[in-house]
Amino acid sequence: MDRRSILKAALLGTASLAAPSFSLARTPDGLFELTAGKGQGRLYGDAGGLSELWLYNDRLPGPEIRVKRGERVRVLFKNTLDEPTSVHWHGIRIDNAMDGVAGLTQPPVQPGESFEYDFVAPDAGTYWYHAHTMSWNQVPRGLAGPLIVEDEKPHFPVKRDITLFLSDWRLDDKGLLETASFGAMHDFAHAGRLGNWLTINGQSMPDIPLQQGRWHRLRLINASASRVLDLAPDRFGAQVIGLDGQAFSAPREISGTLQLAPAQRMDLIVRPEKTGTLPFEMMTGKPFTFARFQVTETDSEDLQLTLPPANDLEEPDLSFARELPLVMAGGAMGGMRSLMRDGVSLNPREMMEAGLFWAFNGSAGMEDTPFFTANQGETIVLESRNDTAFPHAIHLHGHHFRVLERNGVKLDHQDWRDTFTTVPEETVKIAFVADNPGKWLLHCHMLGHSASGMMNWFEVS
Template sequence: MLWTRRHFIKSASALTLSAATPAFVRPVLAEDGFLEITAGPSRQRLYQEEGALSDLWTYNGFAPGPEIRVTRGERVRVRFVNNLEEPSSIHWHGIRIDNAMDGVSGLTQEAVPPGASFDYDFTVPDAGTYWYHAHNKSWNQVARGLYGPLIVDEEEAAFDREHDLTLVADDWRLSEDETLDTASMGSLMEWAHAGRLGNWLTVNGLPHPKFSLKKGEAYRLRLVNASNARILELDPNRFGGRIIAYDGQALGRAETLTYAPFLLGPAQRVDLIVVPESDFALEELSGDSPFEFATFKVSGNGTASGEPVLPAPNAIPEPDLPNARRVRLDMTGGAMGNLENITYQGRKLAREDFRKTRQVWAFNGVANLGDDPLFAAKPGETILIEVLNNTSWAHAMHVHGHHFKVVKRSGAQADADPPWRDTFLIGSGQTVEIASVADNSGKWLFHCHMLEHAAAGMTSWFEVA
C-alpha cells in the first residue's frame, strides 16, 4: 500500500536531523585533471536518519551526486564511469553546450555500456543554476538517484559560499518498509497518466534537513526540482523570498511574486534571495495543509550591510519576433486523450499495439523520435514554436541546447519582459508560444520532462545546421 498524503505529513513532522547544513559528496579528481563521476549501486536512507536503507543508483555513492562548481567561461572535463548493470549517459541540463557533449543516448552519442567510460569536455558560457542527470532510460535511472547539481558562478560572485545554498528536491516512491519502491517502476498506468509521483520529499538526499542561517544577512537559495514528474507548489512570499533567476538565467533584479502558488516543474530551477529575520521553512502546498520539507534556523545578528549586487543576465541573443518562423507542435494521447492516428517507427498504431509498444503520447502524430526533425533551422534564425496541449495532463517541456522566452500563454497575460527558460509548464488544454534564436549547431532534443511521458512518446528533435 502506498502512503496517503496524511501519512506523508504526519510522519515528516516527527523527523529531525543532526546535520546543520547538508553537504554534497566530493567529485574525484583523476591524475589527468578530469573529474570522475561514477554511476553505480549504493544504499542510502531516505525516510529517516536511522531508518531502512534503500537500494539506489547514484553518482559517487550518494544521491544527489557531487556538486560540480565552476566559473562562467571555464572548461569542464568529466569522466563518466558506468558501473551500472545497464548502459547510461549524462545530460548537462540547461547548458548551451557543444552538441557532441549533450549526453542524449541515441541522438548525440551512444549510451556508455556497463564497465566503460566516456569523457565529457565542454565550456560553460552562462552563469547560473543547472544540473546533470542520466539520459538513457531516464524514467528508471533518474528515479533511482542518478542526478546532481552543476553550478556556474559569475566571475565576481555576488554571494560567498556561506551565503549561496544549493537545494536539490526530489520526491521518492517509498514502500511501507521505508525503502524505495522499485517494483512499480515502468507501470504503464503511470506512463499514460501524470507520470511517477512519489510520496516522500528529500532535499539534498536527506529527509527534512535543517539549515543554519544568520539573521539579517542575504542568502541565495538555488532550488532544483529533480523529481520525475511532480510539480512542486511553493510560495516564496511566506518567508520573504524574492526571485532573482529562472532556470539559471539571472533577471538582474529581485522579483516579488504577485500570485501563489508558484509552480516549479520537473527539471526547472529557481533562485531566491532571502534576508531572514526568523526561522522559516520550505513548504509544499498542494495538499490540504502546508508540508514542511526543509527548515531554516535563524540565529544571531548578521554583520552584512544591505543586499549584495545581484547577478547580471547572461548574454543570450534576443528573438527577432517579427521575422520568426512559426512551428506548430500538437500534443495528443495519454489516458483520457486521443490515441487515434499515432505513428511509431513508421507504422500507425492500433489499439492492441499500445500495451506492446508502450507508446501512448505523440507530437504531431509521431511517437518518440521520428526520422524527420520537428524543424530544421539555419544558424541565427528565430524560431517560434506554438505548443498545443490537447491532452488531459500537464507537461514540462524542455528544449536542449537553447534558451527561450514564453511570449504567449492562453489564459494568462503575457509578461512584458519574459525571463529566459529552458523548461516550461503547459496545462491541459493550454497553448503556449516560445521563441528562441537557433544559434547552437547540431541535433537537439525537445521533450516532456515528465520522464515517463518522454519514454512513452513525448520526444522529438530539431536540427540547427
C-alpha cells in the same frame, strides 16, 4: 504514506542540512571524475531503512560540480552499472557531441566503459546533470546532481550560496524505495511516476541554516521524475532573482504560489530578520512542511545586495521568425485513437502493446527525420497546444527560449527558460534563436511521458 505518518516521522528528528553531498574536486590534470554505480541511502531518515539506489560517486545527490562562467569542463565518466547510461548537462548551451543523449549525440556508455565529456560552460547560473539513457528508470533511482556555474566574482559567500536539490521518491510502508513499479504503464499513461516523500540534498526533513540579517542565495533544483512542486517564496520572505539559470534584471516579489516543474530551477534571495524557525513548504492545497530554515543570530547586518548579471543570450527576431506548431496529444482520458510511429499508423491496441501513449504532432517518439531543420541564427517560434488531460514540462536541449504568450495573452515577464510548463487546454508560445549547431532533443521532462512517445528532435545546420 499519509500526512499523519509523515508528520510522525518528522517528529522523530531532523538532520542538519549539508551541501549536496560534496563539491567534486579536480584531479591534478584538471579532470572531474564521475562514476555511476549501485549504492544505498536512507530516504525516510532514521525511521526508514537503507534503499537500493543508483548513485554518482556513491553520493545522494551526485556531487556538486562548481565551475566559473567560460571555463572548460572535463569530466571523466565511468559506468559501473549493469546497463548502459550517459550523462546530460541540463540547461548548458553545450557542444552537441557532449549533450549526453544516447542514440542521438553519442552511443550509450556500456557497463565497464568510460566517456570523457569536454565542454565550455558559457552561462552562469543554476543547472544540473542527470542520466539520459532510460532516464525514466535511472533518474528516480538517484542518478542526478547539481551543476553550478559561478560568475567570475561570486556575489554571495560560500556558506550563504545554498543549493537545495529537491527530489520526490515513491516509498513503501517501510520507508524504502519502491522499485516494482518502475516502468509501470499506468504511470506512463497518467501523470508519470509520482512519489510520496520529498528530500532536500538527499536528506529527510532537514534543517537549513540561515544567518539573521544576512543575504542568502537559494538555488532550487527540481530533480523529480514527474512531480510539479508548488512553492510560495513569500511565506518565508524570499524574492525570485532567476529561473532556469537565467538571472532577472531585478528581484521579484511573488504573491501566492510559483510552480517548479521537473528539471526547472529557481533562484531566490532571502534575508531573515528574526532568529528562530521558518517552515519551507510545498503548497498541496494547504502548506506541507518538508524542511525548516533555522535562523541564528549574527553580529552585524548585511545591508548590501549585489545581484548576478544576466547572461548574454541572443534575442529572437520575431519579425523574421518561422512559426511551427507543437501539438501534445494522448495519455489516459486523452481520446487519441491513433498515432504514427516510423511512418506506420498504430491503433489503440497496437499503441498499448508498443508502450506508446503520447505524441507530438501525431507522431510518437524519435524518428529518422527531424521535427524541423533550422539554419544557424534563424529565429524559431513554437506554439504548443496541450490537448491532453495532464500537465507537461517541455525541455529544449542546447538552447534557451523566451516564453512569449499563454493562451494568446502576452506575458508581462517573457522570461528565458529551457523548460516550460503547460496545463491541459493551454497554448504556450515560445521563441528562440537556433544558434547552436547539431541534433537537439525536444521532450517532456515527465520522464515516463518522454519514454512513451513525447519526444522528438530538431537539427540546426
